Amino acid sequence: xxxxxxxxxxxxxxxxxxxxxxxxxxxxxxxxxxxxxxxxxxxxxxxxxxxxxxxxxxxxxxxxxxxxxxxxxxxxxxxxxxxxxxxxxxxxxxxxxxxxxxxxxxxxxxxxxxxxxxxxxxxxxxxxxxxxxxxxxxxxxxxxxxxxxxxxxxxxxxxxxxxxxxxxxxxxxxxxxxxxxxxxxxxxxxxxxxxxxxxxxxxxxxxxxxxxxxxxxxxxxxxxxxxxxxxxxxxxxxxxxxxxxxxxxxxxxxxxxxxxxxxxxxxxxxxxxxxxxxxxxxxxxxxxxxxxxxxxxxxxxxxxxxxxxxxxxxxxxxxxxxxxxxxxxxxxxxxxxxxxxxxxxxxxxxxxxxxxxxxxxxxxxxxxxxxxxxxxxxxxxxxxxxxxxxxxxxxxxxxx
Numbered sequence: 045x046x047x048x049x050x051x052x053x054x055x056x057x058x059x060x061x062x063x064x065x066x067x068x069x070x071x072x073x074x075x076x077x078x079x080x081x082x083x084x085x086x087x088x089x090x091x092x093x094x095x096x097x098x099x100x101x102x103x104x105x106x107x108x109x110x111x112x113x114x115x116x117x118x119x120x121x122x123x124x125x126x127x128x129x130x131x132x133x134x135x136x137x138x139x140x141x142x143x144x145x146x147x148x149x150x151x152x153x154x155x156x157x158x159x160x161x162x163x164x165x166x167x168x169x170x171x172x173x174x175x176x177x178x179x180x181x182x183x184x185x186x187x188x189x190x191x192x193x194x195x196x197x198x199x200x201x202x203x204x205x206x207x208x209x210x211x212x213x214x215x216x217x218x219x220x221x222x223x224x225x226x227x228x229x230x231x232x233x234x235x236x237x238x239x240x241x242x243x244x245x246x247x248x249x250x251x252x253x254x255x256x257x258x259x260x261x262x263x264x265x266x267x268x269x270x271x272x273x274x275x276x277x278x279x280x281x282x283x284x285x286x287x288x289x290x291x292x293x294x295x296x297x298x299x300x301x302x303x304x305x306x307x308x309x310x311x312x313x314x315x316x317x318x319x320x321x322x323x324x325x326x327x328x329x330x331x332x333x334x335x336x337x338x339x340x341x342x343x344x345x346x347x348x349x350x351x352x353x354x355x356x357x358x359x360x361x362x363x364x365x366x367x368x369x370x371x372x373x374x375x376x377x378x379x380x381x382x383x384x385x386x387x388x389x390x391x392x393x394x395x396x397x398x399x400x401x402x403x404x405x406x407x408x409x410x411x412x413x414x415x416x417x418x419x420x421x422x423x424x425x426x427x428x429x430x431x432x433x434x435x436x437x438x439x440x441x442x443x444x
Contacts (some may be wrong), residue, residue: 047374055248056168056249058255058380059164060245064243065241065242066158066162068243071156072154072161079151083147085143096126097124097125098304099124099125101121102123118309121308122306123305124170126303127302130299132296133300134296135296141288141289145279145280145282152272154276155272163434163437165238169351170429171426173250174425175230178227179228180422185415249401257429257433273354274350277350288339295325297322302319368428371427382420389413390407393410415421
């Protein structure tokens, strides 16, 4: 846990949240353990099977004049020996290739999981950040509502307005309090989501500034083929092809060697024996060929799955770029056009009321439009940055 988590007075920046998530996510710890496991499993992949020790008695008489004796018959021998099975070289080489590819698959899985952790942490941090921004907006509107209540009291003191006008600012304050309660609930949920990734560091305040989320469509499209989910197919296909080679190698015979020492009655002398054995793959159409066909089908399946995933990501990227462009325009329109018009409407209604011509309900209606417009502006900014973060963390980061 870094200094950000240790000192809750320090702000939890966006980059610090990502660092904490990567450091503490149990998913990544599990993936690291899986890599260690595959590396250990790869060590014996190309080794010969363990040799086998055998011993026993041969030629023990059970009938005749020497029945039941160990040292009277010249055929009786105490035998001890060792045997070694030797898979063919092609099979051993293929097994090594499968083991190396398995390590690469585990490493690719870790990159995929890291990408997921970073994406979800980014979304959780942004969710909390923008909910807090909405609460700040409501706090500013509370202050404006206090000023409105003072204006209403001044109007009533001067003999203008209606007596019921004194109640309306308090009703407005109650409405704002209700919306604040909803946001506080949403904030608690967002904090719980972020706590999953950063632990107790979520208790630190959010940083005031956002990192720049610069979406460059052409750059994202160029990096599309570097997406971790797509790169994962490279070791998967290598592993599948190595398994094809192993299945093909099974059509070539394995062999074995056996050495034995045979002790007899000293009158007859001891013996040694050496023999070799070979597999006879005579029925390949029913044994090896179906297995080879199955492994080849898996290679074809992986090629098709990669193409399907590539098309899916192309569609998602194009859709995300279009959504981000729309949100950029919507934020600009809300800030440059909608907000000035709504503020002007509130100012005109307030000026009219102060001049004794307008009524308070018109002011409150205009203020509610302002509340909705300001919160909508924050919502659009949050949606824009959430889409940008999703695009950048999904397609903008190079797989490591």
